[in-house]
């Protein structure tokens with residue numbers, strides 16, 4: 291379905307994929323989803339776009355490796371699982387992207403690295419170089435040294451918010467956030483059968499935050515709340531985000547084609563501009 295969403299001028303895109311889209315419920319990696327993601331992102335690079343992937347899944351992949359079906363509460367266990375799973379995940383990405391001739395790289399970040407101007411500049415320069423070379427950097431939080439995203443009692447960030455920070459700092463035109471749900475609803479559809487999909491949102495209000503609940507699966511972490519906080523960060527920097535279902539990551543092609551998929555978070559003036567001149571800056 292074509293809409294008034296015009297993505298023709300999107301030249302740099304950040305894609306965030308959540309654990310629930312990368313793992314089966316039985317704890318095995320969803321190879322079909324990873325393969326489709328690799329194929330699709332390579333397709334975008336081949337079209338001349340610059341792509342950054344923010345991928346969760348380290349802890350989930352680690353749980354699968356060790357044979358756990360329930361996420362342990364102890365931080366040190368989660369960190370050890372992330373350490374196991376991150377290399378597993380990158381091995382699979384490496385294989386799948388290589389099958390399509392696409393080079394990737396690993397970038398593990400912590401919030402303090404991005405807060406501190408000098409290390410932030412190093413990260414920025416490295417990312418620019420990678421993108422300039424046509425490489426897809428695959429970003430995750432460096433879970434072994436960072437606890438802020440793992441322990442949601444003291445939470446500042448998580449990969450939803452990390453992806454927003456990456457999109458803001460890299461001046462991406464669009465952040466595509468893939469989850470296990472079609473978008474942002476008026477309530478959690480797993481609890482509220484009347485919940486309706488919200489197609490477009492210009493601001494994240496207290497009312498929207500009230501409609502956001504927690505994670506839906508054993509593997510997900512932040513739920514809708516962290517996605518809305520990410521959207522608020524994006525809107526504050528006059529950028530765009532689309533929250534969509536990652537069950538079939540090739541949906542990214544449809545999104546880039548301007549189809550009305552998921553929930554579009556877009557500043558109001560940009561949305562009006564789209565109706566006028568059909569362009570996105």
Ligand SMILES: Nc1ncnc2c1ncn2[C@@H]1O[C@H](COP(=O)(O)OP(=O)(O)O)[C@@H](O)[C@H]1O
Nearest residue numbers: 308309310469475477478503505506510511513
């Ligand atoms: N208003 C809402 N709209 C959509 N999903 C919601 C809402 N509130 C809570 N959720 C839950 O958030 C889940 C997505 O977050 P999460 O489980 O953390 O996934 P991911 O691993 O993709 O980050 C949904 O499956 C749903 O259960």
Ligand SMILES: N[C@@H](CCC(=O)OP(=O)(O)O)C(=O)O
Nearest residue numbers: 308309346347348349449511
């Ligand atoms: N860094 C953690 C991801 C934490 C996270 O934000 O997970 P998710 O809610 O699935 O995006 C990992 O790789 O397991």
